[in-house]
Amino acid sequence: MDHFALRGGVMHAEDVPLPVIAQEVGTPVYVYSRATLERHARVFRDALAPLGDVHLAFAVKSNPNLAVLKVMQREGYGADVVSGGELMRALAAGMAPADIVFSGVGKTRAELLLGLEKRIGQFNIESREEGRELAELAAEMGVEAQATLRINPDVDAGTHEKISTGRAENKFGIPLVHAREAFAELAGLEGLNLRGVAVHIGSQLLDLSPLEAAFEKVGALVANLREAGHNVTHVDLGGGLGVPYKAGENPPSPAEYGAMVARVTKGWGVHLTFEPGRVIAGNAGVLLTRVVRVKRGGNGPPFVIVDAAMNDLARPALYGAWHDFEAVEPSGERMTANIVGPICETGDTFARDRECDALQSGELAVFRTAGAYGATMASSYNSRGFVAEVMVDGSQWAVVADRIAPETISDAERVPEWLE
Numbered sequence: 262m263d264h265f266a267l268r269g270g271v272m273h274a275e276d277v278p279l280p281v282i283a284q285e286v287g288t289p290v291y292v293y294s295r296a297t298l299e300r301h302a303r304v305f306r307d308a309l310a311p312l313g314d315v316h317l318a319f320a321v322k323s324n325p326n327l328a329v330l331k332v333m334q335r336e337g338y339g340a341d342v343v344s345g346g347e348l349m350r351a352l353a354a355g356m357a358p359a360d361i362v363f364s365g366v367g368k369t370r371a372e373l374l375l376g377l378e379k380r381i382g383q384f385n386i387e388s389r390e391e392g393r394e395l396a397e398l399a400a401e402m403g404v405e406a407q408a409t410l411r412i413n414p415d416v417d418a419g420t421h422e423k424i425s426t427g428r429a430e431n432k433f434g435i436p437l438v439h440a441r442e443a444f445a446e447l448a449g450l451e452g453l454n455l456r457g458v459a460v461h462i463g464s465q466l467l468d469l470s471p472l473e474a475a476f477e478k479v480g481a482l483v484a485n486l487r488e489a490g491h492n493v494t495h496v497d498l499g500g501g502l503g504v505p506y507k508a509g510e511n512p513p514s515p516a517e518y519g520a521m522v523a524r525v526t527k528g529w530g531v532h533l534t535f536e537p538g539r540v541i542a543g544n545a546g547v548l549l550t551r552v553v554r555v556k557r558g559g560n561g562p563p564f565v566i567v568d569a570a571m572n573d574l575a576r577p578a579l580y581g582a583w584h585d586f587e588a589v590e591p592s593g594e595r596m597t598a599n600i601v602g603p604i605c606e607t608g609d610t611f612a613r614d615r616e617c618d619a620l621q622s623g624e625l626a627v628f629r630t631a632g633a634y635g636a637t638m639a640s641s642y643n644s645r646g647f648v649a650e651v652m653v654d655g656s657q658w659a660v661v662a663d664r665i666a667p668e669t670i671s672d673a674e675r676v677p678e679w680l681e
């Protein structure tokens with residue numbers, strides 16, 4: 262069921278007509294559906310039910326809004342965080358420290374300390390150097406850090422190269438060939454309880470086979486480590502499951518993913534963690550925007566210039582990503598257009614030669630599948646500020662992030678006296 266659908270010719274988010282939100286909050290604005298988030302959280306959990314008791318850690322980077330995190334917390338999810346900022350957000354949303362996993366290749370000393378002070382449940386260590394530093398800090402504090410070693414399985418995830426993380430040349434994890442040696446060293450350090458292995462090969466995967474290949478390598482490593490006398494009790498299988506951005510894209514369902522994981526991990530005898538992000542949040546949000554004007558007379562199709570831009574939704578500019586673009590009150594007529602934002606960069610193009618609903622100046626439209634890696638990747642480029650975020654729940658809705666005006670950002674800047 263789509264919680265962003267036409268009713269009486271007007272697109273709604275659940276029971277709320279989008280023009281009402283545009284009228285009261287202005288545009289551009291991200292709109293999230295609580296019901297969609299909850300449904301995805303449950304579908305993913307149910308898909309893994311055959312695996313027994315697993316730990317679900319929502320990838321905060323995909324959508325760190327506090328209201329979104331609260332929904333996930335109420336659904337029994339913990340958090341996968343990659344910075345001190347995300348860690349504090351997870352705690353602010355009421356997630357238990359024990360349910361927080363700290364990933365990331367460049368955790369600073371201060372971030373490691375923060376994780377230790379908060380007694381988070383798991384550090385996913387990405388290098389020997391990081392492991393040594395964490396062990397030293399923990400030993401100084403007289404505590405023991407719970408940790409896994411993130412390995413790099415050298416598997417091509419078959420996704421966009423900028424979001425692929427499991428090939429040998431990527432910066433993430435410890436190469437599989439060095440994993441045994443690294444594990445042996447770190448497992449012997451005071452301050453560290455190295456209890457398992459983690460893997461994450463990339464995002465927006467549309468095929469299960471690279472995941473399966475990576476998990477099989479993890480399984481072999483677990484067996485190896487046990488043969489070498491290590492006690493391996495935890496494995497973190499990361500996130501990465503793709504979502505459909507356009508018609509005809511058919512990512513594996515959570516159920517297919519769950520069945521594959523159950524098959525591959527059979528007999529491992531470990532506690533499993535998962536770090537889903539996009540599959541939960543992606544289709545739970547749209548970016549609502551208004552057409553500034555339609556510019557005609559060039560060589561190609563008209564430019565539909567919307568008030569959202571690459572600073573608000575970076576994915577098309579960064580990865581050439583596709584987001585469906587639909588009128589909020591479609592007339593039934595269609596057009597072919599270049600859909601662009603107002604930023605002074607040709608890269609500020611959401612779609613070229615796109616067949617879409619016919620739109621005119623002042624009309625509303627949405628970019629779909631903007632709930633993950635949308636608002637969170639915004640910048641204030643061209644001094645455009647940050648857009649607001651709204652969450653809808655049935656017929657009620659609330660602003661869950663205020664619009665940040667350009668003036669608020671420049672308030673944090675100053676001209677030094679010697680320049681006055």
Ligand SMILES: Cc1ncc(COP(=O)(O)O)c(C=O)c1O
Nearest residue numbers: 320461464500501536537538539
């Ligand atoms: C370590 C880690 N875990 C989880 C995720 C979440 O991935 P996704 O949003 O593709 O599920 C990412 C991002 O790719 C990640 O880097």
Ligand SMILES: N[C@@H](CCCC[NH3+])C(=O)O
Nearest residue numbers: 322424464465576633634
């Ligand atoms: N930002 C990326 C996903 C990155 C995943 C990071 N682990 C995207 O929008 O697709």
